[in-house]
Amino acid sequence: MKTALAKTEKLEEQYQLATYKKMPIVAERGEGVWIYTSEGERYLDLYGGHAVAGTGHCHPHVVNAIKRQADELLFYSNLVYSEARARAAEKLVSVAPASLTKVFFCNSGTEANENAMRMARMATGRENVITFSGGFHGRTADAISATFLGKYREIGKPNVPGHLQAEFGDIESVRALADDSVAAIMLEPIQSMAGVRMAGPEFYQALRELCDEREIVLIYDEVQTGVGRTGEWFFAGSEAGEGVVPDIVTLAKSLGSGIPVGACLVTEKVASHIKENDLGTTFGGGMIAMAAVTATLEAIENDRMLANVRSVESYLRERLAEIEQLVQVRGRGFLLGLEFAGSAKPIHEALLAKKIITGTSSDPKVLRLLPPLCLTRNHVDEFVAALSEICQG
Numbered sequence: 001m002k003t004a005l006a007k008t009e010k011l012e013e014q015y016q017l018a019t020y021k022k023m024p025i026v027a028e029r030g031e032g033v034w035i036y037t038s039e040g041e042r043y044l045d046l047y048g049g050h051a052v053a054g055t056g057h058c059h060p061h062v063v064n065a066i067k068r069q070a071d072e073l074l075f076y077s078n079l080v081y082s083e084a085r086a087r088a089a090e091k092l093v094s095v096a097p098a099s100l101t102k103v104f105f106c107n108s109g110t111e112a113n114e115n116a117m118r119m120a121r122m123a124t125g126r127e128n129v130i131t132f133s134g135g136f137h138g139r140t141a142d143a144i145s146a147t148f149l150g151k152y153r154e155i156g157k158p159n160v161p162g163h164l165q166a167e168f169g170d171i172e173s174v175r176a177l178a179d180d181s182v183a184a185i186m187l188e189p190i191q192s193m194a195g196v197r198m199a200g201p202e203f204y205q206a207l208r209e210l211c212d213e214r215e216i217v218l219i220y221d222e223v224q225t226g227v228g229r230t231g232e233w234f235f236a237g238s239e240a241g242e243g244v245v246p247d248i249v250t251l252a253k254s255l256g257s258g259i260p261v262g263a264c265l266v267t268e269k270v271a272s273h274i275k276e277n278d279l280g281t282t283f284g285g286g287m288i289a290m291a292a293v294t295a296t297l298e299a300i301e302n303d304r305m306l307a308n309v310r311s312v313e314s315y316l317r318e319r320l321a322e323i324e325q326l327v328q329v330r331g332r333g334f335l336l337g338l339e340f341a342g343s344a345k346p347i348h349e350a351l352l353a354k355k356i357i358t359g360t361s362s363d364p365k366v367l368r369l370l371p372p373l374c375l376t377r378n379h380v381d382e383f384v385a386a387l388s389e390i391c392q393g
């Protein structure tokens with residue numbers, strides 16, 4: 001008799017394009033930091049399905065809000081007002097830095113970035129966008145053209161014109177490009193896919209000053225760093241980023257706890273350049289997604305997840321110091337890159353064999369952790385015990 005795993009694997013491989021290398025599990029059910037499989041096994045999820053499960057899997061507050069909304073109205077577009085949309089926009093703006101006062105809802109990270117670049121071009125009347133070596137911004141045409149990481153621009157050919165590459169962390173490389181053709185500077189404030197790379201704190205401040213001086217729109221792509229992941233609501237305005245607030249913040253991933261949703265948070269000044277019909281999307285701002293956004297932000301607040309991230313991060317760092325094979329732990333909060341002396345791939349695989357899901361990155365030596373914000377010290381103990389055993393073996 002074929003197992004459920006074998007059957008599902010066969011069907012997916014027969015009917016779905018093989019665009020992802022999959023782990024040999026069928027995820028059937030989730031609860032908090034746990035994923036339960038078709039074979040009745042339980043996995044500790046330190047990756048959250050590409051950083052989406054911020055509130056954990058199936059947080060009851062989020063699930064109930066989605067169920068309630070599904071009974072009322074699944075969808076209507078932006079042609080009507082919606083209480084669910086009004087509440088989500090108000091809630092999101094209420095947790096954002098004070099100068100980010102308006103929101104545009106869309107459906108994904110790449111769409112948020114496309115719209116952010118478009119808004120910057122509309123606001124300035126200029127075309128070029130500076131992005132950085134190692135940055136990842138999505139796979140649609142303009143966003144992939146802004147992605148100077150690995151093979152992405154190659155995949156996205158022909159690239160959209162108007163993209164310039166600077167070196168992450170090197171303000172002089174930005175200054176050299178920032179002439180009066182430049183509409184925006186866009187960056188992942190912590191470069192996740194590149195292997196969790198941060199710039200020195202002075203870099204963010206210098207970017208802000210440069211943008212002010214040359215009237216360039218500063219965009220933070222917080223698709224990964226946003227919504228509590230770093231132990232603050234956003235990297236924008238946080239201590240780690242020297243309190244710098246950009247003109248636009250883009251969000252997606254964990255914003256809807258698994259319901260697809262993206263957003264651009266913008267200043268009054270940027271908003272003043274955007275008129276009716278300048279931007280649009282059929283599904284953006286749909287009621288189910290909006291209910292998920294409000295409930296996600298409420299769950300983070302109700303369960304005090306930001307404080308949890310900060311305290312469990314420091315415990316995790318303390319415990320990781322025991323592991324000699326670790327060269328460095330990079331990142332902030334629950335966006336962490338564990339750098340090993342050699343390849344991280346066998347460690348990733350050995351952890352999976354011990355039923356712990358982690359992530360890799362484009363840096364072969366870096367293992368990435370993007371766990372739910374409700375991870376506890378006990379889960380950390382379980383992870384560190386498994387990692388020590390693997391490293392010693």
Ligand SMILES: Cc1ncc(COP(=O)(O)O)c(C=O)c1O
Pocket residue numbers: 108109110111113136137138139188192193221222223224252253
């Ligand atoms: C920093 C960053 N920006 C943008 C994206 C694209 O988001 P999406 O896959 O929702 O289009 C990603 C996805 O991994 C990301 O990590």
